[in-house]
Amino acid sequence: MIIKTPSDLTAKVAELKAGFSGKTQLLVSLGTCGIAAGGSPIAAALRKHVTEQGLESKFEVVDVGCLGLCYCEPMIEVKAANGKSLIYGNVTEEQIPAIVAAGADKVAEGLQVQATNIYYPEDQEKPEKKVVQTRIALRNSGRINPEKIEDYLLKDGYQALAKVLTKMKPEEVCQQLVDAGLRGRGGAGFPTGKKWQFAAAQPKGQKYIICNADEGDPGAFMDRAVLEGDPHAVLEAMAIGGFAVGADTGLIYIRAEYPLAIARLKKAIEQATSYGLLGKNIFSTGFNFTIELKYGAGAFVCGEETALIHSIEGKRGEPTFKPPFPAVRGLWGKPTIVNNVETLANIPAIFRKGAAWFKSIGTPGSPGSKVFALAGKINHVGLVEVPMGIKLRDVIFELGGGITDGREFKVVQIGGPSGGCITAKNLDTAIDYESLKALGSMMGSGGMIVMDEDTCMVNVARFFLDFTVDESCGKCTPCRIGNKRLFEILDKICAGKGTPEMLDQLEELSNVIKDTSLCGLGQTSPNPVLSTLKNFPDEYKAHIFEHRCPAAVCTAMLNYIINDKCIGCGLCARKCPVNCISGTQKTRHHIDQSKCIKCGVCMRTCKFAAIDRK
């Protein structure tokens, strides 16, 4: 069926609603993360169980995208037609009968449900609970089958596009986005509406809109969740953008490492096209819009918009100097908008509910919500979407469940490899673009890596520089050679070969690299160095002056030694991966330091605290 008018769309939704079975849904989250954790066999077993027990009239198994509860994958959500729902985490096949038997009304015996603290501002009142997730970009992820456009339509999908195309002028679309105050979620936080106005103001002719789905920050996966869980939201937003700036072609630049997202996007484009929601003469308005996929090939710098454009053009992904900005001269020299996935995912909601609604969430300077990927030494690894202005402490300790193994919080690294670390004393900062910057960090794409007391900050800085050196395109001198030199200095410090001059060198070199690099990668790559230098000068000094790694991480400066508490049980010797522990039963064992790789396994295995790390 082709949807030709908004009333066609309404009719279609009515038809879908009428056909809605009222069955209790068994949602199994099958994003990359869910699948990696073993979600597919759970879904299969669930289907088998439902069929075998003849429960098809009561239950429907639905494959959904990711709800963000990575820490407890595989998971099953039992959801009744009345909205009641129970979420079970770390599900095993054996638990399936009990879960199904209990239904949505009561918790299956012997099992625990996961609390989610999620609310959906588009169709719910804000709950009284203190700390809650506020889902706009992730409103459908984990709640609909991303491979069925019908599910999206049932969630008011493509209503925003219908409204924009039939009731608004392009200028009004841009203006509404400016009014909403949406800022780019891909890193820099540039006002999206302004960017659109910029491109709309360019002379008529070929223009492009590109969705940046390169998501290269290691430890960040919110864009993946959106694409895998709710691909149509992105397509709809791109079409709205195309209308606003006068582009008839959209391209999604997606990293090749996301095969599942690619497959789901392809399917979504096909379905939207077959409904006439993409293609020619959409909603009979004369507006044409098509979307193509373009693939990355493993280069972080291709997330930078000019590099991304070169990559689509089939070239090396080297950034070029701006101006000219892509909105003036972009893909093949034509005006081009580049927007991040999450930015786009917010847009249909803004046009359904209005600018004022969006502005009512978040802070005046940074309206709306932001998705963060929590990872590292935190209990609830996964995705949270929170209103801007929330306190870091609430994100990490309330929603994130605190630090693993009861260890002490040390820092949270926000903004990926080019961000900075934030220490305990700033945990009460209200998160927005400006406050993070003021702390020497940045919003970046929203990766939050939590580190505990066992982390060596010099080693962390070294790790990030290693990443930068690997991912620098090599075009400009400060980034190509400067970052290499920064890395080499940090490497020496970690290897116990630091010298006092290095402290000044690190700082000066970092500042010059920031000041002179051609693109955002080099302009931010020294941030981890500067922020660890500022917050943890004593750790640097301990490495340099005392040849000591306070967190006992830098292996060159530490040894595992068996003390006289050893009873000679031999457990450590069996576990040691390089077999460098010797000793006879019941006598004190000995570690051959020349072979020891300092993995720490022995120390963790010993039940008698007989191994010291010095």
Next chain:
Amino acid sequence: MVNLKINNNPVSVPEGTTILEAAAKLGLKIPTLCHINWDCFHVEHRSGSCRICVVEVTGKPNLAPACCTPVAEGMDVHTNTMRAIQARRTVLELLLSNHPKDCLVCTKNQNCNLQSLASEFNIQTIRYEGEQTKLAVDDNGAAIRRDMSKCIMCRRCETACNVVQTVGVLSGVNRGFNATVAPQNFLPLDQTACVFCGQCVLACPVGALTEISYKDEVWQALNDPSKTVIVQTAPAVRVAIGEKFDMQPGEISTGKLVAALRRLGFAKVFDTDWSADLTIMEEATELFGRIKSGKNLPLLTSCCPGWVNFLEHQFPDQLHMPSTAKSPQQMFGAIAKSYYADLIGVDPSDLVVVSIMPCLAKKYEAGRPEFAPNGVRDVDYVLSTRELASMIKEAGVMFNSLPDEDYDDPLGESSGASVIFGASGGVLEAALRTAADWILNAQPDGSIAYFEDAADSPIDFVAVRGLEGIKEATVKIGDLELKAAVVSGLGNARKLLEKIRSGESQYHAIEIMACPGGCINGGGQPYSFCSCGGSDVLEARKNAVYRADEGKAIRKSHLNPSIIKIYKDFLGHPNSELAHKLLHTHYCAKK
């Protein structure tokens, strides 16, 4: 116009001007390394990659690269704040930290932009030493040496090869610290489609790309009593070599050049101009024949080995188009090793022919197997203008105070037509001078009056002169409307050839030179011009070429007495069987 302030001095410049250009207007030179503006052939390389040109712009959070930041109304630029100076120094230190500081044993010593910056900035210590790029030196071929450990990644060579020349054998490869410029899979240049035009060598600000030098071999030969070493000098050398001795660009130093070569110990000093006249005889005969038959038009000139190589690689289906005449260098070699060797009674294998060329492709050309009959090369060694200048200096010959001396006979006398070979348009003009006489002197029986002058025949074909990449002219010779085109730079050649292949353009004769501007801008010429920042040097060299032509009594190749003599004594007539054997060649498709 846009108004701004640089170091508090107001300046007004057109929109689109960069800070670099605006500063130059105020007499401020901001250091650059990667930026290059070849204004004479309308290509600007603006990669913005070296970051040595950073300046402070009030209100901008980061330093701005002057070479690619456009000015804006009310802009407030400071080029010499401590912040900018420190940043530039650090950037330079970083470059040097990844550079073998081999200046004393580097071909580019005293001609190197990196070296001069280090000296201008007075760099004394390098604080950030660390790992250095190590890459094997490619000196496999005959012409170009690549030592990427000296590369500073300005990427000018890439633009020269890919944009100016459209040969496309160089590309940025790898990334991050390992990034460098290389041909596919790091193949040696001689296994690629490289034509050895050497434009990349001219573009390289450091010693990463240089010529392969044969100075040592030539010294060896000069000191070998069993060898007779003769030398030929190409037309464009005489208008450029003076620059190496602090003369003004465009000074003609033919006489000093000859004298210097004698001082170096060459047995005879001959002139490639002489064989250029010979080339015209053969080529004009071919042109005359093709015009008459109306077949196989247009005739393309074949004296530039860079261009010939380009054709063989890129247009293997068009090999019938160029004249089969060898280049003047190879004609000279062939005659030297046959006629001249005979004349002086020396065994060809004991006669060493050295060429002084503005060109690196000639080094490659001399090594082509078909130019070594029976394994004896017609031309043994090719030195660039730069290498010769260095030999002269090494030998302590005081170039500037030498008297003017004349070339030796019999391979030294030349007409004005041959000296203009040095500039783009010259070969065609020379051929036209001769062909015009032959057409105007049409013989009733259809034969050619080879050595006759025609009354009122044209000499100056001004329309084909100048530095533009593509020039077209229709010249009227008698009843014939001869359509000609002159192309320099291989990018332009590609454009024209594609039009010819598709039948879109039709000409009688086309001159093609690989180097933009012709041999005056050859890959072996003095570097000095590449930092001048304007086309003045090329313009001066070009004008000198035409001045040299005007200064000649005889200005047509077929009237050169030595040429007349060699046909009478030895070759018979143009395109005779012997001429064909010695003076013509064929082309091979290369894939």
Next chain:
Amino acid sequence: MTCCCEKTESALEKLARLEPEKTAQLNAFIDTLPIGKDIESNRAHLIIALHQAQGIFGYLPSEVQQLIAERLKLTRSEIYGVISFYSYFTDKPIGRFKINVCCGTACFVKGANLVVEQFSRELNIKEGETSADGRFFLGVLRCVGACSLAPVVMVNERVYGNVTPAMVSQIIADCKD
């Protein structure tokens, strides 16, 4: 007299001789692309062509690069420039078992570097190398998006989560031809 015309087998002929099926497969894919005279628009298909070619041949030897160059009318050096830029592409054959250790931040924080070192020791190859018998390739990735299972190791399509150095020998033992 010899000259440059002497005929030797060209790279493309060699490829067609050694790998006829794979070459045909790649050619068939390129046939589906809208390749024309305009080099700029041909270039836009380069990366997808390289993805396909690497899928077919396992890597991108110089002959395959040349084939793509000719079909897309691009220069060989620019294709090599692109291949050597993107970490996904390789011009060297790589091992049958592609062991990739995630070294994204989440995995690093949980000790991924120790896992890499252990693989390196047990397989006696460095990161980015293939073992002499052609069985194992050891590489690192930056976040495969399964941070909850950090540190993560992927062997071809198979995912191992919460990997410790002690698990490495078992993972290697799991690789059976």
